Amino acid sequence: MTITNILQNFDTQIAPQLCAIYGEDDPGQRERYRHVLSLYQAIYGNQDVIIVRAPGRVDLMGSHTDYHQGYVLPMALDKDILVVAGKRKDQQLVLHNTDPAFAMQTFLLEKDIPCSDKGSWQNYVKAAVQAFVRDYGLSVLQGMNLVVDGRPPYGVPVAAGLSSSSALLVATAVAVKELFQISMEPKQFARFCGEAEWYVGTRGGFMDHFTSVLNQQGHALFLDCRPIERDGKATFYTEHIPLRPGYQVAVCNTNVKKEKSASSEYNTRVLETKIGLELLRPHFPQATHLRDIPLGTSLADLLPDRITLAELHQQLEPTIYETLFQESRIDSTHPLRILPRCRHVLAENAGVLRGCDLLKAGDMDAFGKVMTDSYHSIRDDFEASCPELDILIESILRCPGALGARIAGAGWGGCAVALIKADDALTFRARIADEYQAHTGLHADIFLCQPSQGAGRIGLFGDSL
Numbered sequence: 001m002t003i004t005n006i007l008q009n010f011d012t013q014i015a016p017q018l019c020a021i022y023g024e025d026d027p028g029q030r031e032r033y034r035h036v037l038s039l040y041q042a043i044y045g046n047q048d049v050i051i052v053r054a055p056g057r058v059d060l061m062g063s064h065t066d067y068h069q070g071y072v073l074p075m076a077l078d079k080d081i082l083v084v085a086g087k088r089k090d091q092q093l094v095l096h097n098t099d100p101a102f103a104m105q106t107f108l109l110e111k112d113i114p115c116s117d118k119g120s121w122q123n124y125v126k127a128a129v130q131a132f133v134r135d136y137g138l139s140v141l142q143g144m145n146l147v148v149d150g151r152p153p154y155g156v157p158v159a160a161g162l163s164s165s166s167a168l169l170v171a172t173a174v175a176v177k178e179l180f181q182i183s184m185e186p187k188q189f190a191r192f193c194g195e196a197e198w199y200v201g202t203r204g205g206f207m208d209h210f211t212s213v214l215n216q217q218g219h220a221l222f223l224d225c226r227p228i229e230r231d232g233k234a235t236f237y238t239e240h241i242p243l244r245p246g247y248q249v250a251v252c253n254t255n256v257k258k259e260k261s262a263s264s265e266y267n268t269r270v271l272e273t274k275i276g277l278e279l280l281r282p283h284f285p286q287a288t289h290l291r292d293i294p295l296g297t298s299l300a301d302l303l304p305d306r307i308t309l310a311e312l313h314q315q316l317e318p319t320i321y322e323t324l325f326q327e328s329r330i331d332s333t334h335p336l337r338i339l340p341r342c343r344h345v346l347a348e349n350a351g352v353l354r355g356c357d358l359l360k361a362g363d364m365d366a367f368g369k370v371m372t373d374s375y376h377s378i379r380d381d382f383e384a385s386c387p388e389l390d391i392l393i394e395s396i397l398r399c400p401g402a403l404g405a406r407i408a409g410a411g412w413g414g415c416a417v418a419l420i421k422a423d424d425a426l427t428f429r430a431r432i433a434d435e436y437q438a439h440t441g442l443h444a445d446i447f448l449c450q451p452s453q454g455a456g457r458i459g460l461f462g463d464s465l
Contacts, residue, residue, distance in 0.1 A: 001460050002048055003041045003084075010034065013460050014051075021053075021453040022078050023217055032154050033082065033458075036098060040084045040147040043096055047086040047145070050178050054171035054455035055080040056156030056163045057211040058251050058408050058417050060220055061352045061371065063378050066205050067270060068277075068290040068345055069226040071352040073241065074207055075249065076215030078452040079156045081148065081167040085175035088143030093129065095122055098149040109133070109143055115199065123200050124165050128172035131196035132182070140180055146172070157447060160253045161414040166208040169197055170455050178457045186214055186454075187235045206236065216240045217453040222356050226291065241359050243451055247403075248422045252396065252432060253445040254388045256413040264330075266410055269341055269382060271328050275312065276303055276342035278320055290342060295350045299343050306335040340381035347377050368403025368419045375406040375416075384411030388440050392416050395435045401428055 006014065014033065019025045033051065040049060055076040062072030088094070091109040105122040107113060113130045116123050125146070132141060148168065150156055156164035170193050177184065184192060190213040194206035207223055215221050219240040227234040276299075277290050283302055284293055293299075304311075313321055330336075351370050358367040375393055379385040389407055393416050396405040401424025408415040420428050429446045436444040 002046050003037050004046050006049070006051070006460060007034065007037060009460050014458060017458050021217060021458075023450050023452075029154055032149065036082055036084050036147055036149045039096070039098060040086070040145070043147065044086065044094075044145045049084050049086040050175060051082070051084055051458045052171055052174040052178065052456065053080045053082045053458065054167045054169075054174060054212050055215065055452045056167045057208055057215075058162055058249065058415070058449070059207070060249070060417065060419075061348070061355045061374055061406070063348060063374065063384075063407065063410065064269065064273070064382060065291070065345055065348050065352070066207055066225045068273065070289075070291040070345065070349045072207050072223050072225060073220050073352050073355055074211040074215075074223070075220035075243070075451040076211050076454055077156065077162065077249075077251070077447075077449045079154060079162065079447065079449065080452065081150045081156055081164065081171040082154075083149075083171045083175050084147045085179060086145045087179060088145055090143045092143040093125070094143075094145050095125055096147045097121065098147065099151050102148075109138065109141055111138060115201075118201075121168070124169040124197070125172045127196045127199035128169050128176060128193070130199050131173070131192060132176050132180075135192070136182060140182065141176070142180075144175070144179065146175065153447075157251075157253065157445065160251070160445065160447075161409040162251065163208040163212070165200075166193075166197060167212055167455075169193055170209060170212045174455050174457060187238070188233070189213055191235065210236065210238060211454075213454050214238055215452065215454040217451065218243060218245075219451055220359065222352070226289075239356070241356050243359060244362050244364055246422050247364055248420055248425050249449045249451070250396075250418040250420050250425070250428060250432075251408065251447045251449055252392055252416045252418065252436075253447075254386075254392055254413060254415065254436075255442050255445065256386060256388045265384070265412060267328065268330055268336070269384070271324065271330065272336050272338055272341040273345055274324055275307070275336060276338045278316055278324070279303055279338065280342075290345045291349060293342075293346060295346055295353075297346065299339055299346065303339040303342060305339045306337055308335050312336070337383075340383075344377045344381040347381075348374060351377075364419065365403055368405075371404035371406045371417075371419060372397065378407050378411055382411070386411075386413055388436075388442065389413070389416060391439045392432070392436050392444060393418075395432055395439070399428055399431055400424055 193209040222239040224237040401421040405418040
């Protein structure tokens with residue numbers, strides 16, 4: 001369908017779809033879509049195109065549980081990456097971004113697409129395209145023109161821990177899948193996108209992609225991170241968890257950049273929890289990950305609070321010790337903390353399960369308390385907070401209308417996520433921004449969000465390419 005035809009039918013066919021996706025009829029959102037379509041037409045002409053989108057995400061519960069095959073509870077945001085895409089007659093991909101900070105890019109469709117410099121925004125487009133080339137071959141593809149939009153206030157904030165890069169990858173993958181009529185069931189497609197992101201050098205998990213693809217409007221997504229086999233392929237169990245109307249999720253960015261030491265701290269926490277699992281194996285011989293330890297286990301009777309490398313060397317089999325430390329570079333002069341790290345993981349898994357039950361029951365006050373308990377655990381047991389996050393969250397917890405708050409993502413900077421009453425949202429945003437700046441001298445970006453529909457195509461009834 002040409003851009004002219006789409007714009008002519010926008011109010012009757014496109015606008016109702018936007019209302020269903022975002023949960024409200026927002027004139028600004030409609031204008032955003034019209035602008036991106038018009039920009040595409042100005043750059044490439046009045047071509048046949050498709051419109052696709054993919055949301056960012058925030059984790060309501062479940063920090064440092066995924067790499068122990070535990071449970072997470074993210075939700076897709078009503079902040080997304082929008083892409084208008086059309087076919088070319090050659091093998092070139094031409095990328096324009098509505099944000100002038102991201103320069104126009106081009107690359108060729110070929111068997112091995114070279115990665116650009118680290119941090120280049122086109123790498124996430126390349127990652128999606130390379131995955132299709134790998135799995136489906138060059139013969140089913142051809143060049144494309146793309147216009148990408150992720151500008152505020154409707155786009156996914158960049159560098160805020162809300163998976164803007166993964167959303168760009170997913171949106172590109174949806175565009176390729178739809179343009180070239182490649183069929184994948186949703187969970188297969190979500191895993192495909194997760195594996196595609198390994199192209200950029202980060203061998204991460206699948207939470208971001210499953211959330212962006214599978215989430216439903218008005219819901220969060222429960223994800224069990226233990227793979228299960230289905231029809232000879234690995235997938236994951238998911239469940240849509242309803243969020244009651246009348247509440248909003250506030251994502252509050254401290255604008256504190258994580259120090260280089262944060263990566264070292266993260267790796268140390270992974271090691272400490274893996275050591276904890278090995279020390280628990282004599283009591284739970286079938287356990288392969290911390291998620292296998294019963295949630296009611298009294299870890300204080302089984303694990304040391306601290307342990308030195310010399311003590312650990314005496315307690316573990318030499319091969320196990322060597323395997324644990326072969327990729328770790330830690331300061332051997334400081335004892336490792338085992339009990340509190342493992343206690344957090346088990347408490348967080350229990351919190352995700354309890355949180356799902358509370359949301360199903362519509363008990364938002366109790367769910368807010370579960371979020372706050374998670375904050376205390378990641379601050380005290382996992383030691384993954386920072387002074388600015390503590391100031392921000394304590395301010396949130398004092399604010400009228402706030403039911404609970406926790407650290408989003410891995411910690412050591414980045415964002416806090418809060419559950420608030422919708423009627424208090426605007427007052428909340430102004431008060432928290434003022435208090436945070438008064439205490440830290442920093443500006444906090446505060447995004448008021450609703451759970452959004454997962455990624456997909458938006459089009460006219462009966463349109464085809």
